[in-house]
Amino acid sequence: FYxxxxxxxxxxxxxxxPYSLIAIDAAGDIDWIVDDVEPHNLQETLAVKGRIDSEVxxxxxxxxxxxxxxDTHTHAPQVPxxxxxxxxxxxxxxKYITFPMESRFSDVTFAKKTYELVVRRIIDxxxxxxxxYGTLHLEATKVLADIVHSFGQRAFVGKCNMNRxxxxxxxxxxxxxxxxxxxxIISHITSFPPPSIHSRSHELxxxxxxxxxxxxxxxxxxxxxxxxxxxxxxxxxxxxIQTHISENLSEIEFTRKLxxxxxxxxxxxxxxGLLRSNTILAHAVHLGEDEMDLIKTRNAGISHCPTxxxxxxxxxxxxxxxxxxxxxxxxxxxxxxGFHISVLNAIQNASIAAKIRSMQAGNPLTPRPxxxxxxxxxxxxxxxxxxxxxxxxAEVCGLEKxxxxxxxxxxxxxxxxxxxxxxxxxxxxxxxxxxxxHSLEEQxxxxxxxxxxxxFCGDDRNIQSVYVQGRLVGGRSFHL
Ligand code: GUN
Ligand code: FE
Numbered sequence: 001f002y003x004x005x006x007x008x009x010x011x012x013x014x015x016x017x018p019y020s021l022i023a024i025d026a027a028g029d030i031d032w033i034v035d036d037v038e039p040h041n042l043q044e045t046l047a048v049k050g051r052i053d054s055e056v057x058x059x060x061x062x063x064x065x066x067x068x069x070x071d072t073h074t075h076a077p078q079v080p081x082x083x084x085x086x087x088x089x090x091x092x093x094x095k096y097i098t099f100p101m102e103s104r105f106s107d108v109t110f111a112k113k114t115y116e117l118v119v120r121r122i123i124d125x126x127x128x129x130x131x132x133y134g135t136l137h138l139e140a141t142k143v144l145a146d147i148v149h150s151f152g153q154r155a156f157v158g159k160c161n162m163n164r165x166x167x168x169x170x171x172x173x174x175x176x177x178x179x180x181x182x183x184x185i186i187s188h189i190t191s192f193p194p195p196s197i198h199s200r201s202h203e204l205x206x207x208x209x210x211x212x213x214x215x216x217x218x219x220x221x222x223x224x225x226x227x228x229x230x231x232x233x234x235x236x237x238x239x240x241i242q243t244h245i246s247e248n249l250s251e252i253e254f255t256r257k258l259x260x261x262x263x264x265x266x267x268x269x270x271x272x273g274l275l276r277s278n279t280i281l282a283h284a285v286h287l288g289e290d291e292m293d294l295i296k297t298r299n300a301g302i303s304h305c306p307t308x309x310x311x312x313x314x315x316x317x318x319x320x321x322x323x324x325x326x327x328x329x330x331x332x333x334x335x336x337x338g339f340h341i342s343v344l345n346a347i348q349n350a351s352i353a354a355k356i357r358s359m360q361a362g363n364p365l366t367p368r369p370x371x372x373x374x375x376x377x378x379x380x381x382x383x384x385x386x387x388x389x390x391x392x393x394a395e396v397c398g399l400e401k402x403x404x405x406x407x408x409x410x411x412x413x414x415x416x417x418x419x420x421x422x423x424x425x426x427x428x429x430x431x432x433x434x435x436x437x438h439s440l441e442e443q444x445x446x447x448x449x450x451x452x453x454x455x456f457c458g459d460d461r462n463i464q465s466v467y468v469q470g471r472l473v474g475g476r477s478f479h480l
Contacts, residue, residue: 001414002042003059004443005035006066006451007406008387011323011375016451018443021045022065023054024412028470032408036440062420062427064447066386067405068128068413068466069343070393073242073282073303073332075133076144077102077111079118081336086311090248090337093312095167098336102135102160103170111140115147118341122153123474125342126463128413129154129393129403131242131280131303131332133214136160136172138181145189149209152473154413156240156397158214159185161229165219175225182232186211186239205402205411208469210240212280217244218255218268230273240278240398242303243269246291247283248314266291275300278398282332283308284322285315292325301328301396304388306349308337316353320375323384330393347385347455354380382452416465416475419450423461426453 005020017035021042025031037045046052059065078098085097105111122130132148132155134141141159148155159181163172172178189211215221215229233241246252246265255265262268266287269275277299284302287295295302304319322329331346332338338346354375358365361377375384394404403413421427438446454462466474 001057001059001065002037004064004447004450005033005406006064006386006447008067008383008391009405010383011387011392012381012383014383014386014451016444016447018440018447020065022406022412023049023051024470028412028468030406030408030410030412033406038440059416060420062450063416063418063464064450065406065414065416066451067390067403068415068468069126069389070129070330070397070399070404071122071127071333071343071346072131072280072301072330072393072396073133073305074122074130074335074338074341076115076118077105077133077135077140078336079121079341080114082341083336083339085336086339089313090251091254093337099167099170103167105135105137105140108139108143111137111143112147115140115144119144119147119151119153120474122341123151123466124463124476124478125344125460126415126466126475127153127341127343128415128466128468128473129397129399131156131212131240131397132158133216133242134159136162136170136178136181138184141185142188145185145192145209145211149192152208152468152471154208154399154403154411154468156210156212156242157185157189158212158242160214160216160220161225162216162220163225164222175222175228178225179228179232182213182229206238206399212240212242213274215241215243215274217251218265219251219258223259223272226268226272226274233276234273238278238398240280241274241276242280242282243274245269245281245284246286247309248312249286252286264288264291264294266294270294270298280330280396282334283314283317285309285317292322292327296325296327299328301330303330303332303334303396304350304353305332305334305338305346306353307340307345308332308334309353310349311339312337316356318357318376319350320354320357320378320380323375328392328395329388330396331388342459343389344455344458347389350388351380351385351456354378382448382455385455386451412467412470414467415463416467416477417450417454417458418462418464418476419454419458425459425461426450426457
């Protein structure tokens with residue numbers, strides 16, 4: 001690939017290079033990157049690198065590459081409910097909106113038809129790695145995993161464990177039954193053959209699609225079930241775990257009642273061995289100081305789901321505080337608590353959420369706050385928002401060595417973004433078709449503007465190509 005590349009480098013910085021040359025190997029990993037190769041040096045650079053015969057995909061003016069988005073928390077079976085239910089808070093929303101829809105996935109034909117559309121839309125929206133909740137159904141969740149695998153997305157797919165406080169027609173009847181289906185989904189997903197082109201990657205790295213333990217939340221699991229899941233987790237240290245935590249005040253109160261011996265909500269998961277470095281905790285809106293410290297000590301990650309937190313009237317998570325404490329944070333869409341499948345929407349609402357906290361704290365809005373060493377109750381700078389959606393998500397998923405930014409040895413999971421006027425929503429204003437009249441420094445500034453406008457005004461009209469492990473799997477060009 002040759003052209004403009006934006007690459008997150010830390011929580012407060014990214015690099016923008018108008019003329020990057022990125023070489024991909026046969027397995028879809030990044031071989032090497034050279035920045036600032038101006039057009040008159042391209043052939044010579046290719047020759048020096050021994051790549052004169054390589055196919056070069058040259059980006060046009062108004063196009064740039066960024067690492068693919070990582071959605072650290074979403075519910076595939078809730079997508080048909082998207083945009084409804086916002087009049088409820090969490091526990092009623094589960095009862096009246098969510099459980100009735102999820103129970104329909106006992107019908108495998110319905111599941112297949114729905115999940116094909118859902119996964120296609122999520123990939124085309126730029127999500128290259130996705131942490132999926134399925135339903136409690138084994139067969140439907142196998143179907144979800146099969147579809148994700150056949151579409152070539154990188155993902156963690158979990159079958160929900162839920163054996164209490166659920167409707168009688170949507171509940172697992174015992175912790176034994178729940179565990180048996182959990183073992184079965186793990187065997188199913190871990191037996192997927194690697195796509196032939198990815199065989200080397202599959203051998204050397206983790207498979208693209210992996211199982212993930214998914215106790216829905218503490219309320220919906222008996223002590224016995226959580227304990228069995230903890231035992232299973234202990235014998236599979238690499239197995240990721242996803243669950244919900246401290247989203248809503250009534251939920252927290254009910255959790256305290258159900259687990260009177262636990263020191264806190266986070267303490268419930270910790271008691272059962274489910275709080276560890278590859279645990280993904282969705283929401284974390286109302287954590288106590290002791291819970292933050294526990295999560296930091298265990299090195300678990302937080303999935304910030306701001307759209308859902310607004311929509312279900314849950315609260316505004318203090319993400320800046322978590323970042324200051326060095327807790328890993330990624331973004332989640334949490335459909336259909338959140339009403340949008342795109343990580344772009346999560347980015348936009350993460351920005352708004354941080355601004356609300358800043359305003360409530362009475363802080364001034366300082367222009368370009370990216371040099372600030374602290375995040376608490378301050379707006380999140382653009383580099384931070386980009387980082388959370390990519391590299392931060394990778395850390396939360398335990399994939400920071402594979403994805404989240406561009407570097408030699410990492411997978412090429414990327415979005416080719418198009419902000420040209422033809423896209424119809426961004427490039428109409430301020431676009432230039434004559435990049436050569438600008439100095440390199442000016443072009444970098446133009447790239448900064450493109451990025452900011454894409455993050456705030458972009459949608460799938462701008463997602464030209466979606467690559468996972470070097471392979472084109474979605475975006476507008478995929479459908480041409
Ligand atoms: N807590 C338990 N289940 C759910 C769910 O499906 N969505 C959200 N947002 N919170 C939950
Ligand atoms: Fe959720």
